Amino acid sequence: MSPTPHLNELGEFLKARRAELSPRAVGLPDSAGPRRVAGLRREEVAQLAAISTDYYTRLEQGRLPPSAPVLEAVAQALHLDDDQRRYLFGLAGKETAKPRRRARQKVQPQLRRVLDDLTATPAIVMGRRMDILVWNPLAAALVTDFAAVPEKHRNYVRILFTDPAMRTLYADWKGVARTAVAQLRMEAAKYPDDPRLTALVGELCVQDEDFRQWWAAHHVATLSVGTKVLHHPIAGELSLDWDTLTASTDPDQQLVVWTAEVGSPTHDGLRILASWAADQYQAIAEPAE
Structure with a gap:
């Protein structure tokens, strides 16, 4: 199956956001030696989002329409702001309703x-x-x-x-x-x-x-x-x-x-x-x- 234009754009958008983040920015230890790619590696984003590296790779290649929960996990991993998150969900044709923030728990x-x-x-x-x-x-x-x-x-x-x-x-x-x-x-x-x-x-x-x-x-x-x-x-x-x-x-x-x-x-x-x-x-x- 060839990638659709929207999924291609979704993949390019993910790659651009990944390139902007350093390991330290997302709480990861800096690895020894030079990095071959700018920003985070694919496997690092996948691990932060609790999905497989293969699944995330196919997202970036525009080969897979993601589910809303996966989009949410990836948005969290890449520290997307509200506008970026709406754009990401729009490319995937998913609802953009943000999960309800639960009130801070107070001890009974x-x-x-x-x-x-x-x-x-x-x-x-x-x-x-x-x-x-x-x-x-x-x-x-x-x-x-x-x-x-x-x-x-x-x-x-x-x-x-x-x-x-x-x-x-x-x-x-x-x-x-x-x-x-x-x-x-x-x-x-x-x-x-x-x-x-x-x-x-x-x-x-x-x-x-x-x-x-x-x-x-x-x-x-x-x-x-x-x-x-x-x-x-x-x-x-x-x-x-x-x-x-x-x-x-x-x-x-x-x-x-x-x-x-x-x-x-x-x-x-x-x-x-x-x-x-x-x-x-x-x-x-x-x-x-």
């Missing part, structure tokens, strides 16, 4: 109250896309200083794959990370038009081979219950049971808690960690002499 009051009362139990509230909305001091001491992570990057899956400390914190990092990818797949099924989720998947597909393979496997899982073993630098080895409580007023918000049997070594380790976290907080709160 009842979850906040429960979280504030959990002084001896690590807990976080997780929202859409597995974003971390709020946490208690013991959760920060257990996992990472969430406050030090920029809000737009405060996502559980992103932290798992981009923070090197996570790979030594979790005894079975691959098992934990593979399950998290399957849980993120479930989120993607609920919100297939979420541009932030599309951008997150594209970023991690480019940056991490494990994520790319596990995402392509299409396994799914729900956030429910389980056990994780952690090698913590302060508290030592901890075997923690985790459970979730879903807010009835917003099913997209879940309180995740880590607990241990009373009298167990892990329970004692949590008490040590809670004391350490309290000392750290006190040191920060007290003004220097």
